Amino acid sequence: MINGYAKLTDAQRQQFRDEGYLIVRNALDADMISELIEAGDRIIATDGRFNRYQTSEFYDGFRNCIVMDDAFIPLLTNEVALPLVIQLLGSNLQLSTSHLIYRHPDPAGTPDSIRRPGWHRDGGRTQLDLGQDNYPRLGLKCAFYLTDLSEPNSGVTMLAPGSNQLKERIDIPEGMTDPPNALEPLLNPGDCVIFEYRTWHAGAPNFTDRTRKAVMIGYCYRWLKPMDYVKQDSTFVDKLSGIERYLVGEEVDNTVEFQPQGGANPLNAWCEKHGVEPDRLGL
Numbered sequence: 001m002i003n004g005y006a007k008l009t010d011a012q013r014q015q016f017r018d019e020g021y022l023i024v025r026n027a028l029d030a031d032m033i034s035e036l037i038e039a040g041d042r043i044i045a046t047d048g049r050f051n052r053y054q055t056s057e058f059y060d061g062f063r064n065c066i067v068m069d070d071a072f073i074p075l076l077t078n079e080v081a082l083p084l085v086i087q088l089l090g091s092n093l094q095l096s097t098s099h100l101i102y103r104h105p106d107p108a109g110t111p112d113s114i115r116r117p118g119w120h121r122d123g124g125r126t127q128l129d130l131g132q133d134n135y136p137r138l139g140l141k142c143a144f145y146l147t148d149l150s151e152p153n154s155g156v157t158m159l160a161p162g163s164n165q166l167k168e169r170i171d172i173p174e175g176m177t178d179p180p181n182a183l184e185p186l187l188n189p190g191d192c193v194i195f196e197y198r199t200w201h202a203g204a205p206n207f208t209d210r211t212r213k214a215v216m217i218g219y220c221y222r223w224l225k226p227m228d229y230v231k232q233d234s235t236f237v238d239k240l241s242g243i244e245r246y247l248v249g250e251e252v253d254n255t256v257e258f259q260p261q262g263g264a265n266p267l268n269a270w271c272e273k274h275g276v277e278p279d280r281l282g283l
Contacts, residue, residue: 002243002267004079005274008087016088020164020199023185027080027192033146039069040146040213044102051228058104059116059203063228065215066098066248067236075217076247081142081192083274085219088194089140091267091278094249096139097218097227103155105206112153113177115202119160119170122218123197124227133167139197139220146213149187155206157193157214159183163200170200178202222249222262242266 006024016022028036044060054060066072076082076095085093106114121127127135149156160179163170172179184204185193195201197218206212218227232248243266246252253264271278 002270006083019161021159021195024192028190035071039071061101065100092222093219094222095247096220099216101214103212114205119202141216141218143193143216145187153205153207155212156204158202158204160200164196164198
């Protein structure tokens with residue numbers, strides 16, 4: 001069940017089309033933030049390696065984290081973010097990735113130019129197989145931030161507005177670390193940044209004494225293979241509601257006949273209730 005309805009404004013739709021991102025304030029309340037931090041801290045403190053994505057001692061995390069603690073499950077149908085996602089991409093959706101990310105403070109003497117990770121696009125092999133000039137709009141991420149990022153150099157995800165429209169690699173002038181229009185959002189705990197997979201982004205330095213903590217929930221169309229799972233384990237799926245099951249790629253009816261439209265979609269009931277077009281939205 002999706003409890004909320006955050007109406008996408010014309011200005012937000014235009015910004016997402018032109019610049020490839022939206023900043024959404026107060027997507028999580030204080031209780032939810034506390035639960036997520038407790039779960040994240042516990043998982044990061046383990047020695048587990050399955051689905052761990054650790055590029056250095058300063059950047060650590062886990063992919064498909066949604067199965068690792070029940071605290072992450074409500075992010076799948078967040079009442080602020082998911083309605084916006086449906087209005088941006090339509091209802092033919094599934095979870096593409098869930099990524100717990102801890103960006104630890106950089107040590108003294110680290111240059112301002114450090115980026116963990118460097119400038120890149122998301123989408124797995126899409127740009128390798130299709131090329132930068134043929135990379136369509138296939139999905140987006142909802143980056144939920146759990147810690148205070150209200151000052152520069154706090155480890156936030158930097159964005160290059162408009163880079164979602166590029167047909168080639170992003171241009172970073174010689175001698176510079178970032179593209180000229182690079183944006184370093186200033187965020188509070190509970191804020192969410194929604195950005196296209198095609199939007200170039202990078203990790204800012206973390207010169208605070210705090211670890212930047214975030215969970216990124218990615219959505220793509222159901223005809224795409226998810227990035228960090230193929231089929232979720234039945235013990236996890238059994239915990240989920242009908243909409244949650246649908247969003248992790250499960251069928252939600254017992255129809256055996258071929259269905260050219262993709263079969264039953266519980267998100268369409270929400271769309272009908274709120275007057276949202278469930279199919280291609282002209283972005």
